[in-house]
Amino acid sequence: xxxxxxxxxxxxxLRPTDTVATAATHILTHRLRHLPVVDDQGRYLGTFSIYSLxxxxxxxxxxxxxxxxxxxxxxxxxxxxxxxxxxxxxxxVGQWLSQDDxxxxxxxxxxxxxxxxxRGRTTSVPVVDQHSNRLEGIIAFxxxxxxxxxxxx
Amino acid sequence: xxxxxxxxxxxxxxLNPMVFAAILFxxxxxxxxxxxxxxxxxxxxxxGLMILGGxxxxxxxxxxxxxxxxxxxxxxxxxVAITRQSGIFQFLAIWSAKKVxxxxxxxxxxxxxxxxxxxxxxDNVTTVLxxxxxxxxxxxxxxxxxxxxxxxxxxxxxxxxTATLIGDPxxxxxxxxxxxxxxDFVLNLAPIVVVAMAVTLIPIYLIWGRRLKAADxxxxxxxxxxxxxxxxxxxxxxxxxxxxTTVILGFVFAHSLGLEAATVAMTGAAVLLLLQCWPxxxxxxxxxxxxxFNEVEWITIFFFVGLFIAVHGLDSTGLLELLAxxxxxxTGGDPTATTMTILWSSAVLSAFVxxxxxxxxMIPLIKSMAGTFGGPEGLMxxxxxxxxxxxxGGNGTLxxxxxxxxxxxxxxxxxxxIRFTRFLLIAFPLMLxxxxxxxxxxxxxxx
Numbered sequence: 162x163x164x165x166x167x168x169x170x171x172x173x174x175l176r177p178t179d180t181v182a183t184a185a186t187h188i189l190t191h192r193l194r195h196l197p198v199v200d201d202q203g204r205y206l207g208t209f210s211i212y213s214l215x216x217x218x219x220x221x222x223x224x225x226x227x228x229x230x231x232x233x234x235x236x237x238x239x240x241x242x243x244x245x246x247x248x249x250x251x252x253x254v255g256q257w258l259s260q261d262d263x264x265x266x267x268x269x270x271x272x273x274x275x276x277x278x279x280r281g282r283t284t285s286v287p288v289v290d291q292h293s294n295r296l297e298g299i300i301a302f303x304x305x306x307x308x309x310x311x312x313x314x
Numbered sequence: 315x316x317x318x319x320x321x322x323x324x325x326x327x328x329l330n331p332m333v334f335a336a337i338l339f340x341x342x343x344x345x346x347x348x349x350x351x352x353x354x355x356x357x358x359x360x361x362g363l364m365i366l367g368g369x370x371x372x373x374x375x376x377x378x379x380x381x382x383x384x385x386x387x388x389x390x391x392x393x394v395a396i397t398r399q400s401g402i403f404q405f406l407a408i409w410s411a412k413k414v415x416x417x418x419x420x421x422x423x424x425x426x427x428x429x430x431x432x433x434x435x436x437d438n439v440t441t442v443l444x445x446x447x448x449x450x451x452x453x454x455x456x457x458x459x460x461x462x463x464x465x466x467x468x469x470x471x472x473x474x475x476t477a478t479l480i481g482d483p484x485x486x487x488x489x490x491x492x493x494x495x496x497x498d499f500v501l502n503l504a505p506i507v508v509v510a511m512a513v514t515l516i517p518i519y520l521i522w523g524r525r526l527k528a529a530d531x532x533x534x535x536x537x538x539x540x541x542x543x544x545x546x547x548x549x550x551x552x553x554x555x556x557x558x559t560t561v562i563l564g565f566v567f568a569h570s571l572g573l574e575a576a577t578v579a580m581t582g583a584a585v586l587l588l589l590q591c592w593p594x595x596x597x598x599x600x601x602x603x604x605x606x607f608n609e610v611e612w613i614t615i616f617f618f619v620g621l622f623i624a625v626h627g628l629d630s631t632g633l634l635e636l637l638a639x640x641x642x643x644x645t646g647g648d649p650t651a652t653t654m655t656i657l658w659s660s661a662v663l664s665a666f667v668x669x670x671x672x673x674x675x676m677i678p679l680i681k682s683m684a685g686t687f688g689g690p691e692g693l694m695x696x697x698x699x700x701x702x703x704x705x706x707g708g709n710g711t712l713x714x715x716x717x718x719x720x721x722x723x724x725x726x727x728x729x730x731x732i733r734f735t736r737f738l739l740i741a742f743p744l745m746l747x748x749x750x751x752x753x754x755x756x757x758x759x760x761x
Contacts (some may be wrong), residue, residue, distance in 0.1 A: 202625055210412065220450075220451050222448070222728065223451065224730060225724070227443065228450075229404070229447045229448065232451075233544075234540050234541055234542075236402070236538040236539065237535070237541060291461055
């Protein structure tokens, strides 16, 4: 069995021009952690995830490399943070993609899929065609677990 | 420092030793300036080649290394590495911002002063590394541009560092080579540093300060910061403050106690390590000690070691003495002309090249001028000129000092990059202004 058999071939995807607000709605309604972003030709560009949302809600001085490690001195309320997110709501998701997350190919073996999830501490991984870079589908940990439980029965 | 007593071979690879050492030295400078190869590697290679080429033997090379400078640097780096974990830098930044009611211009002045004072007493790079993120958070809360704050903090770190023996590497080197005390630096340099700092804030106010505005509700958010929460380890903080106070008192009284600065700094570092590790078990002790040692900037340390050897090699050929004669010939041996030449040329050069190799070369060169100026006493204005030029010159460009580069890195990551030319257009004239003030000061006080 390979990634091809495990993946969901019709995942919810975003375009780079979609707004942060749209992405947040998708994430909340489908309870998804990672949304793959593709261009007009369906080529994979990166992932917009719950971590992208957290990053754009927090001040730059906190998320940057060598930024503040500890902000327990701040007293920002949820309102303040909500306002930050709202202000960013109309920005395109294209600026907030993570591009170095692991990806898989349709022929990636199952064990490698599971190892990538463990090492990358991620619950879903995009499946991308090696040559055309087209997004073929996405594998969520739930898909893998489901298959595992069916097999044990 | 120049070793006329050391026997030199007459020919190296078909060159006379002076020519060989000079070519090697110029190449070293050139490679350091290209930044294609790590500066520690370049300096160590240059040192190795000085020995392999026969300009120096290993014994002479080791005599060339100023271990007082090395010890002082490492000792202070260890103390700072431990102190930064306490959160004191963040505390000072937030506390000072609240003291001025979170007014945008007030915060700029306060953060500049905090940066100047901590740069004078600890080190510039750590200071900006820890205070700039707080400045970025505050400017983000106030919705004002971070640029004027970062610009002013670059200037404050270099100006503040000029005031003391331990504030900036050129001072450490000059102080160590001449046996000058902590008090010598404070008494001779702090007055002009205070003036330069105050005067520098005027153009910063006129260019940016008067236009800085923040909404009341944004200022309230900064006022709501609880600076006490920034102290992550109150017990550690007490230990650090006790050791830093003792070490600084140690510097002040070192001369009357017959102690060198490196002894004070290294002993202080050892005591602070002890206070931090006691009574942990062996494994945790190793972990803490290793953590502190890991933060020592070994690249800087080995850069110094290599450079000291390379300069000593060059000096032992008598070339620097010849160069000094040439400089004196140009200035006619006049103290005023020589002092001003050193001040202005070191300022302009330090704006573009690393001031550490420059000062390392200038020290033996100036020392050999003692005869013309009636002994070591007569050289004092020259030393203060070298220190002021080399330290303040670092403000001239974005690459003039390592603290500038650290701030630029933060600005880049915060999405408000500091461009080389844009910085230069205001920074270079401002740097020249501080040198003009130094000119008046040196003239008035020493010439």
